[in-house]
Amino acid sequence: MxxxxxxxxxxxxxxxxxxxxxxxxxxxxxxxxxxxxxxxxxxxxxxxxxxxxxxxxxxxxxxxxxxxxxxxxxxxxxTELPDPSAREVAIVGQIAANPAYGLSTLVDAAPGVCAADWAAVLSVPRDWASVGGLAPDVLCASLRAPEVPQIPDIAPLRPRAMSAGGGTHLAVAPFHRGGLVLAVARGRADGDGDGEPGLYPPPFHRSEVDRLAQFVDAVAVVLGDRLTDVTRVAA
Structure with missing residues (x-):
């Protein structure tokens, strides 16, 4: 392995x-x-x-x-060796070639890029932090993502690392359009960790968060107004 x-x-x-x-x-x-x-x-x-x-x-x-x-x-x-540059460039190229499936391509590729277990694109309403108790809408998720991700308070939206319950660590980066956020996580989807002796995923390092933010910014430029359209459909 x-x-x-x-x-x-x-x-x-x-x-x-x-x-x-x-x-x-x-x-x-x-x-x-x-x-x-x-x-x-x-x-x-x-x-x-x-x-x-x-x-x-x-x-x-x-x-x-x-x-x-x-x-x-x-x-x-x-499962993959993160490449500091070439892999992100290739993924952005795939998204540009088929933007209709851009977010699906992104969440499928992001775990490999970020050495994470799963990824999801979330729609976070402006009043999400004040309402409380509501999970953000999941617009698109990778295979291992939980059905309802346990996401701590991420308002105001900015690139950051955080931890949820059960030893799950997350990094989030906003698209700066329509309240959309990419979240990547390490730890089992049920929040109990990897469940194997000796394995304990670490929190995301600030350099990993910076890299994720640059990746999301590039995807946002490629998809442009399509991100706003996705948010309207979800609403």
Missing amino acids: LLRLRVSLPDRPGSLGQVARTLGVVGADIVQVVVLERVGGRAVDDFAVVWPAAAPVDRVLAGLAVIPGVRVDGAWRT
Whole structure:
């Protein structure tokens, strides 16, 4: 299986190599490393590794835990390797070629782009925060999305990361048209987490939220007034 590990480590020569060697010793094959931040003498990196499906994930975590100064902030399954640029460009191109199915294409592709479990386009009324207790309308959702997503208060609409109940983490980015928002989430649709020993998806990092917002902005430019039309139909 393809496993992602979010690792916080000292930002000094040799630390990354030590983590890589340890992953190799426990049997993990590194296929990608994504740098999320370098701040205050520490680094946060996402490692994508191939890991035997029958082997306990705890073995990886135990191996990393003995490295001085290293902390594992998350471990979760993924199906794709996020490409920092080419994949989003290809998806926007697909949407431009067939805009009538633009939102469907977006929610199907977004989990792979964002290392998430599911995605949904939501319609959030202007008075949603003041009314309370109502779920936003789901206009389009990926396969693993819950029927009624548990979305915390996201007003005012702006790109942000947040957490819902049961260990589910979300990132949202508005289209800036008609109250439409793209939400992506890590964690099982029923809110109970991945349900596998050793797996605990981390919150979305600010760099991931920024990337999501840029992706949504590009899609909004391509779809233009179609987004307003979708909102009118939903209403």
